[in-house]
Amino acid sequence: MACLFMVAFLFVLLLLVLKKLLWRRGHKSLENLHVVVTGGSSGIGKSVAVEAARRGAHVTLVARDVERLEAAKVEVVRSCLHPERQKVQYVSLDVSDNYEAIERALLCAEDDVGPIYMLVNCAGTAVCGRLEDMTVADIKMLVSLNVLGTVYPTRAVVPLMKQRKSGCVVLVASEAAMLGVYGLGVYSGTKFAVRGLAEALHMEAKPYNVSVTLCLPPDTDTPGFAVEEQSKPIETKLISESGGLVAPEVVAKQMVSDALRGKFFSTVGSTGLMLRLVCAGMSPASSLAEAVMQVCFMGLLRIVSLGYLFYFKHIISKCMKNREKTKKLE
Numbered sequence: 357m358a359c360l361f362m363v364a365f366l367f368v369l370l371l372l373v374l375k376k377l378l379w380r381r382g383h384k385s386l387e388n389l390h391v392v393v394t395g396g397s398s399g400i401g402k403s404v405a406v407e408a409a410r411r412g413a414h415v416t417l418v419a420r421d422v423e424r425l426e427a428a429k430v431e432v433v434r435s436c437l438h439p440e441r442q443k444v445q446y447v448s449l450d451v452s453d454n455y456e457a458i459e460r461a462l463l464c465a466e467d468d469v470g471p472i473y474m475l476v477n478c479a480g481t482a483v484c485g486r487l488e489d490m491t492v493a494d495i496k497m498l499v500s501l502n503v504l505g506t507v508y509p510t511r512a513v514v515p516l517m518k519q520r521k522s523g524c525v526v527l528v529a530s531e532a533a534m535l536g537v538y539g540l541g542v543y544s545g546t547k548f549a550v551r552g553l554a555e556a557l558h559m560e561a562k563p564y565n566v567s568v569t570l571c572l573p574p575d576t577d578t579p580g581f582a583v584e585e586q587s588k589p590i591e592t593k594l595i596s597e598s599g600g601l602v603a604p605e606v607v608a609k610q611m612v613s614d615a616l617r618g619k620f621f622s623t624v625g626s627t628g629l630m631l632r633l634v635c636a637g638m639s640p641a642s643s644l645a646e647a648v649m650q651v652c653f654m655g656l657l658r659i660v661s662l663g664y665l666f667y668f669k670h671i672i673s674k675c676m677k678n679r680e681k682t683k684k685l686e
């Protein structure tokens with residue numbers, strides 16, 4: 357028994373050493389580089405822009421509402437490492453519409469500030485509800501913002517990065533890109549699409565020294581999350597509440613640092629780690645340490661995931677019974 361513990365201890369130690377070594381090797385600076393953040397006027401996107409400015413980057417914020425962009429720009433400028441030489445600008449643009457306008461705007465941003473080194477696709481939203489309760493307008497909006505709103509800016513910037521043989525693309529999905537959850541069907545579908553895009557793009561861009569990072573934020577305390585809460589069925593709230601709520605700054609710090617290290621997955625917390633290991637499937641492994649962890653823990657974590665699925669099923673049938681009881685009383 358003691359021998360088994362010793363082997364397990366040495367194995368974990370080896371993983372930690374590997375992780376540390378690989379961490380240091382890939383770490384890069386953002387100083388004087390140009391970072392574009394779509395959805396940069398609010399929530400996770402705004403925190404990413406602040407984090408990039410703190411690390412010395414020039415920042416372009418992209419969103420639609422000019423007042424919110426102005427306010428975000430003030431915050432980003434305040435966070436600059438070298439305020440005298442860092443440039444911060446914004447572009448008011450709908451990233452889900454009119455590809456040519458998006459391409460023009462991003463080329464203009466390059467002319468003004470310099471070659472785009474990092475593109476962070478944060479613009480996105482969630483509307484919850486069982487499939488039959490979703491309006492067709494909401495379904496179209498979700499698909500066009502979460503999918504096309506990520507594909508279009510990426511499509512415009514990737515050829516430039518490939519030409520320069522340098523760059524990072526970050527695609528912000530969600531933990532819901534790894535599992536479908538009651539009441540999040542359409543949202544999950546759009547985020548699964550972003551995951552597929554990220555995997556394919558990783559294969560296409562890596563030979564050109566362009567990295568792709570898929571960010572899977574947990575529930576995060578943002579204005580967007582507050583709106584999402586209003587449309588959440590009780591089942592969805594009960595299923596997701598065990599994960600708690602994370603600050604956008606935490607997600608942003610992790611995302612920027614993972615992107616700079618060229619990691620494929622960027623997650624926060626133990627649920628994120630579990631999902632990234634158990635759902636790895638044919639996803640790229642960013643390091644030997646990550647691959648070893650996936651191989652060792654995937655089977656074990658599948659047992660844990662079955663436990664979660666059983667618990668979710670229990671929540672759903674309990675809510676259904678309560679609903680039927682209330683209907684009978686009415």
Ligand SMILES: NC(=O)c1ccc[n+]([C@@H]2O[C@H](COP(=O)([O-])OP(=O)(O)OC[C@H]3O[C@@H](n4cnc5c(N)ncnc54)[C@H](OP(=O)(O)O)[C@@H]3O)[C@@H](O)[C@H]2O)c1
Pocket residue numbers: 394395396397398399400401418419420421422424449450451452477478479480481482501505528529530531572573574575576577578579580581
């Ligand atoms: N918060 C969470 O719990 C959570 C969890 C997992 C994943 N995520 C994902 O993380 C991303 C950011 O979420 P968040 O909660 O930070 O959102 P948020 O606070 O609502 O911010 C959304 C940002 O996107 C911009 N935007 C919306 N539609 C746009 C469009 N058509 N064109 C350009 N910009 C647009 C918004 O500005 P304008 O409205 O002015 O355009 C705003 O700057 C989303 O992709 C979301 O799905 C969030």
